[in-house]
Amino acid sequence: MSNPVREFTKGIIKENPTFVLALGLCPTLAVSVSVINGIGMSVAATFVLLGSNIIIALIKNLIPERIRIPCYIVVIATFVTIIELLMKAYSPALNRALGIYVPLIVVNCIVLGRAEAFASKNSVLNSIFDALGMGIGFGLALVLISAIRELLGSGKILGITMFKGFEPMFAIGMPSGALLVIGLLLAFFNLLKKDKV
Amino acid sequence: MTDRLIVAVSPHIHNKESVRKIMWLVSLSLVPAGAAGVIIFGWSAFWVIFWAVITAVVAEGILQLLTKKKVAILDGSAVLTGLLLAYNLPSNVPFWLPIVGSFFAIAIGKQVFGGLGQNIFNPALTGRVFLMACWPKYMTTFVNPGYDAITGATPLAVLRHAKMATQFSYWDLLIGRHGGCIGEVCILALLIGAAFLFVRKYISWHIPITYILTVGLLTFIFGPNGYFSGDWMFHILTGGLILGAFFMATDYVTSPLTYKGQIIFGTGCGVITAVIRLWGGYPEGVSYAILMMNAATPIIDRFTKNRIYGTNRNSSRRAIS
Numbered sequence: 246m247s248n249p250v251r252e253f254t255k256g257i258i259k260e261n262p263t264f265v266l267a268l269g270l271c272p273t274l275a276v277s278v279s280v281i282n283g284i285g286m287s288v289a290a291t292f293v294l295l296g297s298n299i300i301i302a303l304i305k306n307l308i309p310e311r312i313r314i315p316c317y318i319v320v321i322a323t324f325v326t327i328i329e330l331l332m333k334a335y336s337p338a339l340n341r342a343l344g345i346y347v348p349l350i351v352v353n354c355i356v357l358g359r360a361e362a363f364a365s366k367n368s369v370l371n372s373i374f375d376a377l378g379m380g381i382g383f384g385l386a387l388v389l390i391s392a393i394r395e396l397l398g399s400g401k402i403l404g405i406t407m408f409k410g411f412e413p414m415f416a417i418g419m420p421s422g423a424l425l426v427i428g429l430l431l432a433f434f435n436l437l438k439k440d441k442v
Numbered sequence: 443m444t445d446r447l448i449v450a451v452s453p454h455i456h457n458k459e460s461v462r463k464i465m466w467l468v469s470l471s472l473v474p475a476g477a478a479g480v481i482i483f484g485w486s487a488f489w490v491i492f493w494a495v496i497t498a499v500v501a502e503g504i505l506q507l508l509t510k511k512k513v514a515i516l517d518g519s520a521v522l523t524g525l526l527l528a529y530n531l532p533s534n535v536p537f538w539l540p541i542v543g544s545f546f547a548i549a550i551g552k553q554v555f556g557g558l559g560q561n562i563f564n565p566a567l568t569g570r571v572f573l574m575a576c577w578p579k580y581m582t583t584f585v586n587p588g589y590d591a592i593t594g595a596t597p598l599a600v601l602r603h604a605k606m607a608t609q610f611s612y613w614d615l616l617i618g619r620h621g622g623c624i625g626e627v628c629i630l631a632l633l634i635g636a637a638f639l640f641v642r643k644y645i646s647w648h649i650p651i652t653y654i655l656t657v658g659l660l661t662f663i664f665g666p667n668g669y670f671s672g673d674w675m676f677h678i679l680t681g682g683l684i685l686g687a688f689f690m691a692t693d694y695v696t697s698p699l700t701y702k703g704q705i706i707f708g709t710g711c712g713v714i715t716a717v718i719r720l721w722g723g724y725p726e727g728v729s730y731a732i733l734m735m736n737a738a739t740p741i742i743d744r745f746t747k748n749r750i751y752g753t754n755r756n757s758s759r760r761a762i763s
Contacts, residue, residue, distance in 0.1 A: 416575035425550070432554075 249374040252367075256378030262355045263386035263427075264434040269355040272346045273387060274423040280403050283391030284384070285339045289328045289347060291380025294356050295373065296324035301364040302372035308365070317360045318351065325350045355383055393426050394418060461558070464644055464694075465518030471635035472525050472689065478618055478628030482587040483533035487624045490540050491528040497544035498524030505553040519558050523547050526566035529625020529685060530729065531573070532584045539580055543569040563736045564696050567729045574729075584621035596622045597680040598725040615679035626682040636688040648704035649697060649711075650687040654678055656712025657719075664720050677719065686728035687711070696736040703739075703746035710735045 262268045272290070276282045300320045301308075308316045329347045332340040340347060350356060359379055364372040396402055398418030400411040416422045480488045502520035506513045524544050531540060547569025555561040574581045584596055597610045597620050610620055618628030625632075639645045658674040665672030677683070691697060691711055698707050711731045718727025 412577060414576035415578070416572060419575070421575065 249370055252371050253374040253378040256375065256380070256382040257385065258382070260379075261382040261386060261434075262358075262379050263383060263390075264431055265438075266355075266358070267431070268358050269353050269383060270427065272349065272353060273390060273427065274420060276343055276346050277387055277391035277394055277423055277426075278398065278418055279342075279395045279401075280388060280391045281339070282342050283387035285332075285336070286343060286346065287380065287384030287387045289332065289343075290350055290353060290355065290383055291377070292328050293321060293324040293350050293353075294359060294380050295376040296327075297321045297356055297360055298364040298372040298376035299369060301360045302367060302369040305365045313365065314357075314361070317357060317365075321356050321360070322351045355379060390423070390426055390430065393430075394422060398422060461519070462517045465522050467642060468639065468644060468689070469518055469522045469525055471638045472522075472529065472625070474631035474634045475529065475625045475628055475685070476525065478631040479529070479533070479624035482618050482627060483585065483624060487533035489537060490531055490533060490535060490624060491525065493537055494528035494531070494540035494544045495521055495524035497541045498527070498548050501545045501548040502553070505549060506557070509553070511557060514558070517558065520548060523552070523565045523569075526564075526625075526690060527569045530566065530570040530623050530682065532581065532622075533624050534583065534585045535580045539573060539577065542576075543573040546572045559695055561695055562739075563733050564690050564693050567690060567733050567736075570729050571733060584623075586621050587619055587627075596620065596725065597676070598719065601676070601680075601725070610676075610680075612675060612679060615676070620680075622680075623682065626685045629679055629684050632684045632688065636684075639688070645688065645692040646701070646704070648701050649691045649708040652705050652708030653687040653691055653711045653715075654683065656709050657683060657716050660713065660716035661720065664716075677716075681719070681726045682728040683715065686715075686732055690729075691732050691735070696739055698739050698742045698746060700743070700746045700748055703742045706742050706746070707735050707739065710738065 256262065260266055263270070263273055269290070272286055276286045297317070297320050301317060304316075304320075325348060328350070329340070332343075332347060359375060363375045367375070392402060394417050396407060397414050398416075400406055400408060400413045414422070417426065476491055479491075498520040499515050503513055503515040506515070524547075527543050527547050528540055531543070547565040550572070551563060551565030551568030552558070552561045570581075582599075597615065600610075614620055616629050618630070620627060636645070636650070640647070658678050661677035662672040662674035663669055687708075691708065698704050711728075714731035714734055715727045718724060718730060724730075
């Protein structure tokens with residue numbers, strides 16, 4: 246019916262979780278202050294997404310219809326706990342920078358949304374590719390937003406100063422700047438989509 | 443705002459006034475304050491105004507071309523936005539500051555919403571608050587008049603630190619002999635421009651007078667030495683209150699349509715300004731007050747709609763909802 250390649254590529258552009266589905270905006274707003282945070286967040290979310298998609302696709306026939314959401318949450322929370330403990334062990338600095346937003350992946354709309362909309366209705370193989378595509382789409386969006394915000398908000402990319410004498414715009418590094426950047430990027434991608442149709 | 447601009451049921455009377463003419467005349471009424479600013483702070487003030495206005499007009503033209511709208515850079519609204527933004531900046535800012543601020547004001551403050559008449563917030567104040575959030579260092583470093591490059595505090599900042607600011611006489615405050623933003627210091631010049639707008643009936647008393655009276659009253663009641671001891675005249679004559687009350691709070695697009703609504707709007711601006719000045723983190727709160735009330739304008743309009751002629755109070759209320 247549907248092939249894995251299409252499930253993989255749709256998440257990157259056509260159904261990009263951030264710019265098209267507008268899911269998972271809270272972590273996007275909060276952690277996109279610097280590119281390294283963005284990368285860390287997207288790796289963590291992709292790991293959780295992959296794990297939960299596989300498990301839910303495997304056990305989808307065992308889950309009773311009426312309590313499916315709690316079941317998804319338990320599966321997702323397991324993977325979030327794994328990634329949080331891994332992060333605390335191997336990169337405590339990143340864990341501190343991301344703070345509460347690592348445990349909050351449990352309620353990330355992308356993860357829950359893919360479980361409900363995709364993994365619970367599709368095969369394991371397709372779910373794996375769906376998770377990878379969505380994860381990469383989320384990662385690209387996060388890197389793009391955080392690169393713009395880090396460049397304007399502190400004049401750096403990945404901690405390296407880009408221009409000499411550039412006066413950083415504080416507001417872009419603050420939450421208001423995140424809303425502004427995401428809003429303008431959403432408008433830009435909508436414009437591209439409109440031109441294509 | 444005058445009677446003839448109220449949105450009402452027909453019959454309507456056609457009038458020669460146009461948005462274009464009003465925008466240019468409001469800009470003209472701001473010229474005395476700008477001239478006073480240049481005299482007080484020197485040519486650096488002129489260049490700030492120059493860059494702000496040029497950028498506003500160019501940005502408006504470019505964005506209207508890009509969005510395939512009619513290019514209307516000569517309707518005066520962009521010039522007015524640039525002027526008002528420049529009047530809200532200190533004179534010693536680097537030249538790129540008014541450029542960035544003006545571009546932001548036009549692009550995010552106005553064109554994003556669909557251009558003239560569609561914006562929720564006053565564009566010039568949007569630009570100013572953005573600059574304030576991005577580069578607070580430049581936005582709060584003022585020079586004293588006469589001596590270039592000697593930084594000085596605004597009277598309100600002095601008041602904040604020392605509780606009293608007795609070195610400023612009312613006359614100094616009236617003619618603008620103190621540190622501050624380019625267009626806000628010379629109250630006399632601003633009042634000349636405002637008087638012109640009143641005579642031409644481009645603004646009504648409702649917003650500015652309620653705004654200023656509310657600030658005066660609250661700063662008098664909650665004075666530094668107990669109740670009813672505040673120096674209300676000092677609060678009225680300092681900061682951006684006069685500029686904000688007459689020229690920015692009265693912006694047609696972002697203020698309520700009816701007189702009743704305008705009185706609520708003016709009072710609200712006054713309360714927020716006084717609260718920020720007396721208890722807030724910043725010495726001045728005019729721009730934040732006006733922007734907050736801009737956000738409340740749609741709901742004020744909704745509840746102060748004029749009754750449609752021939753309906754009773756109850757049925758008109760039903761018509762609103």
